[in-house]
Amino acid sequence: MGWDHGYYSHSTYTSGYFRELAPSWLDFAALIKGHSPPRAVEGQAFQYLELGCGMGFGLCLQAALHPEGTFLGIDFNPDHISHAEGLCRRLALTNVRFLEADFLALAEDPSPLGPGPAFGGGFHYVVAHGIATWVREPVQQALFAVASAALRPAGLFYCSYNTQPGWLGRTTFQQLYALERSRSDPADPRAPLRRAIAGLQALLGTAEQPTALRHAIPQLEEDLAGLDPEQFDYLCGEFANEGWQPVYVADLHRRCQAHKLHPLGTATLPEAFDQLLAPSLQGPIFAEVNPLIRQTMIDLATHKSFRRDVFVKGLDPLTLQDAEVRIGALGLRALQRPSAPADGPPSFSFSTSFGQVQGDPAVYGPIVERLAAGPCTVSELQEHGGQSAVELLMILALFLDAGWIGFDRSRQAGAAKLNAQAQRCNGVLMELIAGGRPYGSLLLPEVGTALPVTLVDVLIQKAMAQGLEEPMLSTCVLMGLEQMGVHLLAPDKQPISDPEAQLTRLAALIADFREHRLPTLQRLGGLPKPKRR
Structure with missing residues (x-):
């Protein structure tokens, strides 16, 4: 096996920014689960590591947004690192650097990351977006080992990954695409994509004359319609890796726990509130106390295909009073107002992985109006609306997920x-x-x-x-x-x-x-x- 360990290295990946990787977002995800986040206040200095940083675009933006932070991006593809360093120079950023390195080598010797926790160093945040289920299991295990070794005590590890059962249907495409690639002409790398998509579409039959495949996987037609051969780099990154392995949540959580990484919560904020589940699901799920089984039941019931899990290396639980103070001091401000018809009030309807959530305008409306009036703290919002702390946090999670609000950084020094x-x-x-x-x-x-x-x-x-x-x-x-x-x-x-x-x-x-x-x-x-x- 070559240097890429079966990872598709024949093209570079896309350049994206993911809001869930921001320190403020991760801090909030920790706070609503009762854990003391790595920073005591917004604007405090921190160290941040991204494993599998790709083209470095997202990490450069995080560094530009957080001059108080020190950022390091790791990737084993030299084309990715070359692009990342070039972008860093163009943006004249001095608080981010990039390192071409292999997870397997770093697991053996993490010293290139800098001083570890044993020497007063280590990272407050370690993130790995999407990469965990795109690599072979030994590389995945090395990824978790590096994350654990790099984290400070009570530091946060963000790991997003493809999950079952939501990817079961697309495994049919991945299998056919792999076979098409094995017989393809390298001069036309998009041909296997087109043939695999067309071949599976033909095997579905029609709505009037469905095949057994359509009956078994009714979602497959919609999944195939979402595969655009023009998004070549993304689809290769998503499906062309030999280690491609969507997993059930319990399997990945067990693997992380073996490296001292304790499942804490989620950066998909509405999913932190099980009460948003459909009432018909709440009974059996609420009755289950084993966390691995409970999370598996939720994923099965909601046909989950992607998770953004937050792990912690060493719990630092807050008392109820401390949690109230820390959360109450968080600053928020409006990003955009909810859409509204020309002749009516705004709609408080939210699309979540748990299904559509409909908010009460009498409760949600005053919160929106207060935020529209200017920045405020969570405590000020609670005084204004009178909701319980849990209810207000759930509403704010929905607002953040919908892109209506953000965390206020305008009051900090500098x-x-x-x-x-x-x-x-x-x-x-x-x-x-x-x-x-x-x-x-x-x-x-x-x-x-x-x-x-x-x-x-x-x-x-x-x-x-x-x-x-x-x-x-x-x-x-x-x-x-x-x-x-x-x-x-x-x-x-x-x-x-x-x-x-x-x-x-x-x-x-x-x-x-x-x-x-x-x-x-x-x-x-x-x-x-x-x-x-």
């Missing part, structure tokens, strides 16, 4: 300097995106997270910054897309060729950007405030 750095980095990122880099996020420093954006958004912002108005604004954006060989897409993702239809579509995209993402970037420190004329 906030103005942080905003200036984020605005500078966003300028660099927009130039890179406009130049063809496949990035899709800009920094929101006042809430310690990033905002999803598209190439069209960036081209619109650049044209607006030059003072362009319609019709020159749309014309400039279209020219930018044409120069890059990118087609403007309709809502159904089909290219638009008719010039009049292009202008109509762009007008809608410009209006949406002006109404939503542009105000958010300006309000939360992502763009300099417009100068008064």
Whole structure:
């Protein structure tokens, strides 16, 4: 076996930002489970390690958002590390570094990570996004060993991974895709993807004449429809690894516990509240006290396909009084308001892995209005609404998961300097995106997270910054897309060729950007405030 241990190393992975990896988010996940997080207050210095950092985009954004932190990214693919270091230089970041290293080698000798806990060092946070079920079991075991060795006592380990039973249907695709790759022409690497998708679709039959496969896996048709051969790098990372192994939660938790990593909670925040489960499920699940069996029952009942679990190396439980104080002091602020019909109140409907959750407007509405009025603490929210602590935390978990609110970082020391750095980095990122880099996020420093954006958004912002108005604004954006060989897409993702239809579509995209993402970037420190004329 080569240096990649069966991991697909023939292309680089995608560049993404995942909000659940932010220190504030992980701290909140720990607090709602009664554990004292690694930082006593927002803005305190910390050390952060990402295992399997990929292209380094997400870690660079975390470093730009948290100058008080020191960040290290590990990956064994030299192409990933080369890209990460190049992006770090372009963003002029001094608090993040990258290391090309193998988990198996680090498990034998973790000294390249720096001084460990035995020498007063170690990391407050260690994260591994998605990688655990993409590698062979010996590499997975090494991943957990490195995470454990690197963590400080009471430090948090975030591990997201593909789970059963939600991936059972897609194992059929993965098996056929592996066989297609074994006989494919390397000159056409996308051909195995297309053949495997088409082959499975043919085996499903039709809705009128279903095959046994369709009867057995009714979800498979929808799963196949979501596989886009144009997302080649992602699909190869997801399905082309020889160690590909979605697991049941109990198996992964046992493996982590063997390395002193205790299951604590989840970074998918609504899943921390079992009372959000359908009433028909609550009886048998609430009756089960064994945590491994209970979590397995939840995953089976909800057909779970992905988990974002948080583990701790050494529990540090809070007293009820301490938990109340720590949680009550957390600062929150609005990111966006819930959508509302033109002739009615906003909808408090949330899509979760437990199903659709419907909130009571009489309870949820006042909380939204208070947050819209300005930043506040959890204690101030509780005084305003009068909910119990548990009920308010559940509501806040739903709001955070929906992207309505974020953690307030505007009151900490050095906030103005942080905003200036984020605005500078966003300028660099927009130039890179406009130049063809496949990035899709800009920094929101006042809430310690990033905002999803598209190439069209960036081209619109650049044209607006030059003072362009319609019709020159749309014309400039279209020219930018044409120069890059990118087609403007309709809502159904089909290219638009008719010039009049292009202008109509762009007008809608410009209006949406002006109404939503542009105000958010300006309000939360992502763009300099417009100068008064």
